[in-house]
Amino acid sequence: MTHDAGAGSPSPLRAGFLGGGFMGQVHSRAARAARAVLAGVASSSPASAERAAATLGFERAYSSAADLLADDTIDVVHVVTPNSSHVEHALAAIEAGKHVICEKPLATSTADATRLADAAAAAGVTATVPFVYRFHPMVREARARVAAGETGRLLSVQGSYLQDWLLAPSDDNWRVDAATGGPSRAFADIGSHLCDLLEFVTGDRISRVQALKRTVFADRATSHAITTEDLVAVLVETRGGAIGTLLVSQVAPGRKNRLHLELSGAAETIGFDQEEPETLWLGRRTRSQSLRRNTDELSADAARLSVLPPGHPLGYQDAFNAFVADSYAAVRGGEPDGLPTFDDGLRAATLTDAVLASAGSGSWIDT
Structure with a gap:
């Protein structure tokens, strides 16, 4: 799904976000540092998505998670919603062919976490969790x-x-x-x-x-x-x-x-x-x-x-930036250690x- 800008240089990954709270802020800084395009955000309501888009600098706000996932121009989805919704959103992103970065806990039970790990493996997508x-x-x-x-x-x-x-x-x-x-x-x-x-x-x-x-x-x-x-x-x-x-x-x-x-x-x-x-x-x-x-x-x-x-000094945001950069490198076919x-x-x-x-x-x- 990643796009090629020509001349041997891949175009920036386009990142979509589900959720725009505190962790959305941290993730968006890291995505920007990794030279991704902040393509869009969906949140708990259209109004909340509009606020997050304006605050965090996304290109657009989507009225729902389904609308964002239907956008074929989005390469990678960051799931930064409340814990109980991680399975629903991450699974939908995988089924839409997106690469996924899902906040932890990945799921609120071993059974649901197994479903997600199996789905990501079967789809062949990059799927990471920020143990930063x-x-x-x-x-x-x-x-x-x-x-x-x-x-x-x-x-x-x-x-x-x-x-x-x-x-x-x-x-x-x-x-x-x-x-x-x-x-x-x-x-x-x-x-x-x-x-x-x-x-x-x-x-x-x-x-x-x-x-x-x-x-x-x-x-x-x-x-x-x-x-x-x-x-x-x-x-x-x-x-x-x-x-x-x-x-x-x-x-x-x-x-x-x-x-x-x-x-x-x-x-x-x-x-x-x-x-x-x-x-x-x-x-x-x-x-x-x-x-x-x-x-x-x-x-x-x-x-x-x-x-x-x-x-x-290097700190928490630097560690988070490195995690997202390595996740994006894996999206492009790399195999970063750890x-x-x-x-x-x-x-x-x-x-x-x-x-x-x-x-x-x-x-x-x-x-």
Whole structure:
């Protein structure tokens, strides 16, 4: 479906968006940075689509998702709608022959995520999920160090993803509603990032989990009888035999978006903090150190993503830009390393269902 501008230069991809909220803003900046044309947007209503088009700079607003998907000039569709609608929209985009970037959680159940992963594979389209923390250069450096054996055999994992945006009972959002956001909130929304990063960096997989979850506020400003969790604690064991603890909370005072992962091997510990993404902490029995991003000292994959010189900090939007750029490269036939696909979205759904099952039963659940 991609178009050719002639003279050996492909024309820019034309991106259509379903949804125009906060994540629509982040995605649109990344699409623009990747030199895509912001072709159009559909939202919850024609009026909302018109506002999003004017605010974000789309060529036009569509009256419905169906109208946007019927436009044969659109190459790739970004699905940035509420969680419960991801399956409907992503499946329709695939059936329309579009490439798809779908916000996470890919789906609110393993069964639906499987449907989407299977549909994308059968259609042969590029279908990706923004596990964007993979795209920090120092995360790629951590991954390269583990793969090279610098850490030795992985022994233990400590991880947390902490926020405070739902700290007060007056704080409210559509995500707290299970009908709209899905049966899991904190874990599906941010715990999925933590688990994806753990498995991506280590090359190991979580083999079983035991979880506790809490809903701190059953009632909020306009939401009542809330069942989705505010925080969850998870014991994990990996297939390689490491054990660990993960804490996920949206009610941790002072923590805005703190994803922290610490991997302890027999020879070295590697620590990464998303709020300080320019640095890895390397813990050794002697001579522990902070390793700052310096392109000349990085692995090839980390250096590829290090698009600014050392001392010029790269952050969340830069990571998101790199994810979208790699997704678009895959649309054009490339095979970027580490690109998170619908299979990774399915993996996150599997882990989420296991965490909910464990929290409900009190038992270990295999993943």
